[in-house]
Amino acid sequence: MKTQTTQKQTSAKIVAAVSALIAAAATAGAHADTITIGNYTAIFQGISEATATVNGESATVLQIDLDAPGISFTTSPLCSGCTASTGANVVTKQTAGQFLTSTGVAVAIDANQYTNNDGKPTPTPENGLQVSNGTLVNPDLSGYEALLIAQNNQTVFATGGSVSSLTGVQNAIAGQQGLILSSGTNTNVTDNQSANRAGVGISQNGQYMYLVEVSGAQISSEANLFYDLGAYNAVNLNGGGSAELDISNGKGGATTLNNSGTKDIGADLGIYAAPLAPVPVPPALMLLGSGLLGLVGFGRRQRSI
Secondary structure (H helix, E strand, C coil), rough: CHHHHHHHHHHHHHHHHHHHHHHHHHHHHCCCCEEEEEECCCCCCCCCEEEECCCCCCEEEEEECCCCCCCEEEECCCCCCCCCCCCCCEEECHHHHHHHHHHHHCCEEEEECCCCCCCCCEECCEEEEEHHHHHHHHCCCCCEEEEEECCCCCEEEECCCCCCCCCCEEEEECCCCCCEEEECEEECCCCCCEEEEEEEEECCCEEEEEEEEEEEEEEHHHHHHHHHHHHEEEEEEEEHHHHCEEEECCCEECCCCCCCCCCEEEEEEEEECCCCCCCCCCCHHHHHHHHHHHHHHHHHHHHHH
């Protein structure tokens, strides 16, 4: 009797173990991408950079602390003489690097999908909501998820075509495929091609924004990268030769990250941030330096006698 009971317990344990393995396999199958993320390094006050890989392809990640002092946003403004109207020319095309240097932001990433691809710095229509410093640049449009940013850096994603009021919205940009990560779940958007991807995600508590630029990835893989970073919601902003992420080089120019594209594009999101504070020299080290200088002077005096 005891033997039969023991056998039943053993069988139950085996069944439980197999079930656990099956569940683990199912979970792994839902996130089949191989993703690595390096350590963050502060590059501006409130902004840190990390390198990553997605299935062997390189990626750059910027983490922005939206609560950090000095963090604020801007987007490409309405072009001179243009009207914020669907299908009309609304912004003058430029690369993210050109946008960065012209505005003085610390970080720039391309945003709304544009329609004029003539390769010239001419005005272009674009798709999806865009607001620049409180001014409407392009109307809301169904199918283009919008990231709304308030003056206090509070952010929210809104379904394209659902934004009924822009009260309190200081800046806004739009993605191309709706949410690729929704409430922490990959929505499995597929386009059956690998390309450079630029995107933005927000953490669940709203404190952190993540900007990514990844080479040769499908959109679903980009979503999994955002998930591993800690984003709760995310959109793909642009792809191919338009995907670009730049940071200020501190000398009035731009540094392009992760071999991004350099096409003239329709819209950019820019982030202002203060430079890193200089590292103070410890008092003990200052005293040591003063002492060494004193010894050098003493030695010189001795030789001069």
